[in-house]
Every structure is written in C-alpha cells, then in structure tokens.
Amino acid sequence: MNDYLHNTIPNLKPFNYEHHHDALFINKPWVLVNGISKKKSVYTFKEDNILEISRKNNVITTSWSINIQNVLSIETEDGKITVSAFFKDDDILVLNNQSKEEFAMYINATNYEDDINSVEDIQAFLKDKYKKKVSTIIYDHEFYYIEKSEEFGPFKVEVLAEKVNSGEISAFCFVRDVNEHDYSNRMRIEDLLHEL
Template identity: 85%
Template sequence: MKDYLHNTIPNLKPFNYERHHDSHFINKQWVLVNGISKKKSIYTFKADNILEISRKNNVIKTFWNINIQNSFTIKTEDGIITVKAFFKDDDILVLNNQDKDEFAMYINASNYDNDLNSVEDIQAFLKDKYKKKVSTIIYDHEFYYIEKSKEFGPYKVEVLAEKVKTGDISAYCFVRDVNEYDYSNRLRIEDLIQEL
C-alpha cells in the first residue's frame, strides 16, 4: 500500500512530530482536495485531539490521536481509521489509509489569500505555488551547460541569459543542475530563461 501512494505522489516526506506537529499541522485549516467538486470540507486538527470538520454551515467535531510511530487514528463517519501522514510541501498534507489503497490530500488554506472552493481554485493554487517555487530554485541555483561536447560552468541563470543575449552561447544548449550528474533531463538554457 505504501508503494501505491509513493507511485501516485512521489517525493513525500513522512510526518515528523518535532518538525511538523506545532508549526505545520495543529490549528491549520486543511481543505480536503478529494471531492471538492461536490462539497468543500475543511479539517482543523486541534491540540486537544479534537478534529473539526467544517462543511458549509455545519461543523462536525470528532477526535484524532497519534502514536509513537507517527500513525494517526481518526474517528470518521465510517468508524475509526488508521492513517500515515506525509507532506508533499509544507502546505500539502497527505493522509494515507493503512487498510486500503486510498489517500486523502489536503491544502493548508491558512496561508493562502483566496478561497479554495473548486477544482479550478486548487489548480490555480498549485500552478501559482509551483511557479514561484521553480522561479526561486532556478534563480538561486547554478547550472553547467554543454556546447560542442565541452562542459562549462557552473553559472547562475541570469549569467546564462546574458551570454545568450550577447550571442556567446546558444539558447538551445543543454544544461544540468550542479547536483545532477548528466544531461538526461534534456533541459535547455531556453527552458530556464522562460521560468524566470
């Protein structure tokens, strides 16, 4: 079952009590992505093990608990379920059902200015979030480029963009991040420049 989740959503970080509990988890408004097109549900995990589930004008109070292996038990309409918690990012939570090949994905709406009420709102949130993240990563990282079978660098993207602008190198040269070992991602300077 763990493979099912990680094949569907790669690069998940397991819930870490010290790192996530107080700063990322408790008293945050977690909007349930699954089924948002039918009804919006907001889950708020309280420090006193109360779970508030808000739907329109209705608030359901139930309970949750965590054990020393970071497994959660949550009382739902269907009974008590056991889940493992993972973070895709600081504001994307995934609860993986330990008894079925099912998971629930949540977005922390506490740090987001717009309402998340539909699939389109979720898509806009993710697009905006990852566009900012990619721009930040690209801007801060250094890259090697390969031209005529020789490797040059590392350079920041702004330096590569200037070299392209002055005609010193082609925008179609392949690049690799300093942490990568080859050019198998087939990323070009032009691709980096477009993300700035």
Template identity: 80%
Template sequence: MSDYLHRTIPNLKPFCFEHHHDSHFINQQWVLVNGISKKKSIYTFKKDNVLEISRKDNVIKTTWTINIQNNFSIETEDGLISVQAYFKDDDILVLNNLDKEEFALYINTTNYEDELNSVEDINTFLKEKYKKKVSNIIYDHKFYYIEQSKEYGPFKVEELAEKVKSGEISAYCFVKDVNEHDYSKRMRIEDLLHEL
C-alpha cells in the same frame, strides 16, 4: 496498504512529530481534495486533540489522537479510523487509511490567498505552486553553457541573463545543470529564462 499509496503518490515524506506537528500540522486549514466537487470540507487539527471539520454553514467538532508510531486515530462521521500521515510538500498532507486501500489528500490553505472550491481551483493552486518551486530551484542553481564548442561556467541563471542582455552570449546557447554530464537535454539559456 502503504504500497498502494506510494505507487499512486511517490516521494512522500512520513509525518515526523518533531518536524511537522507544531509548524506544519496544528491549527492549519487543510482543505480535503477528495470529493471537493460535491462539498468542500476544511479540517483543522487543534492542539487539545479537537478536530474541527468546517462545511459551508456548519462546524463539526470531533477528536484525533496520535500514538508513538505516529499513527493517527480520527473520529469521523463514519466511525473511528486509523491513518498514517505523510507530506508530499509542506502544504500537501496525505492521510493513508490503515485498514483500506484508500487515502485522503489535503491542501494547506492557511497562507493561500484564493479559495479552493473546485477541482479547477486545485489545479490552479498546484500549477502555481510547482511553477514557483521550479523557478526558485532554477534561480538558485548553476549551469554550464556551451558556445562554439567551448564550455563555460558554472553560472547562476541571473548571470546568464546578464550575459545575454549585454550581448556577450546568445540566448540560444545550450546549457546543462552542474550535475549533468552532457548537453543531451538540448536545453537553451532561453528555456531557463522562460521559467523565471
């Protein structure tokens, strides 16, 4: 059943008790993405194996457990289900049903200021999240640039920005990541600056 999940959502990290349980899982507000357009559900896994499911004006309390293989058993309205937990990122949780080809996707909104109430809200959340992630990666990374057939670098984006600002180099110079072999991606300094 996990093949179906990994084809649908690649690059998942399996739940690791030591790494995820206390800091990423327990007492976090997980909004269920599946079916959010019909009803919003917030799942909160408590330390004492209580699972709180909040919907509009009511809170359902049920149970969850985890075994030695990091498989979860969760009591739901539909009965007891067994799932494996994965993280796409620290704030995106996937629970894969071990008995069916289906999974539930959750977003951690504990530290997110806006509410997620619709598919549009989720799209906005993901767009902002990955834009920020790309910006952070670009900001910390180093790049070479080529000007008049000569290569310079590597430089961080802030250093390139300063060189452009001072007029030392053109914003239209081609750049490549330190791990790339050539400039075939045709990315310019200006493209990097737009992502910050």
C-alpha cells in the same frame, strides 16, 4: 498498503511529531482534495485532540489522537479510522488509511491568496506552488553552456541572463545542469529565463 500510496504519490515524507506537529499540522485549515467537486470540507486538527470539520455553514466537532508511532486515529461520521500521515510538501498532507487501499489528500492554503473551492482551484494552487518552487531552484542552481563547441561555466541563471542581455552570448545556447553529463535534454538559456 503503503506501496499503493507511494506508487501513487512518490517522495512522501512520513509525519514526524517534532518537525510537523506544531509547525505544520496543528490549527491549520486543511482543505480536503478528495470530493471537492461535490462539497468543500476543511479539517482543522486542534490541540486537546479536537477535530473541526467545516462544510459550508456546518461545523462538526469530533476527535483525533496520535500514538507513539505517529499513527493517527480519527473519529468521523463514518466511525473511527486509523491513518498514517505523510507530507508531500509543507502544505500538502496525505492521510493513508491503515485498513484499505485509499488515502485522503489535503492542502493547507494559508499562504495562498485565493480560496480553494473546486478542482480548478486546486490545479491553479499546484501550478502556482510548483512554478515558484521551480523558479527558486533554477535561480539558485548553476549551469554550463556551450557555444561554438566550447563549454563555459558553471554560472547561475542571473549571470547567464546578464550575458544574454549584454549580447555576449545567445539565448539559444544549450545549457546543462551541473549534475548532468551532456546536453541531451536540449535545454537552452532561453528556456531557463522563461521559468524565472
């Protein structure tokens, strides 16, 4: 069953009680992605094994538990289900059904300014989230650039931006990440600056 999940959503981190339970999992409003186009559901896993499922003006209180292998049992309207929990990122939770090839994905939008009520809202959330992540990675990373067949660097993007602004180099110079061996991806300084 896990192959199905990991092929669909790569790079998942298994739920780790010490790392995830208190800091990321408990008392957080998890918006269910599956079926959001029909109705919005928010799951809040509370202490004392209480699970609140909110839909519009309706709140259902049920229960959940976790065993020593970090497998959750959840009591739902459809009966009891057993799931393995994974995190894609700190604010994306995936619960993989232990007995079927199906999973539920949730978003914790606590640190997101807008409400998530539709597929379009989810797309906007993910775009914003990963744009910030890419900007952070690019900002902290170093790159080589090539000009007139000579390679220079490595430099952080802010240094490259200063060189472009001062006219020392062209924004159209090709760059490569310090971990790449050549310039085959055809990325230019200008491309990096657009992501910041």
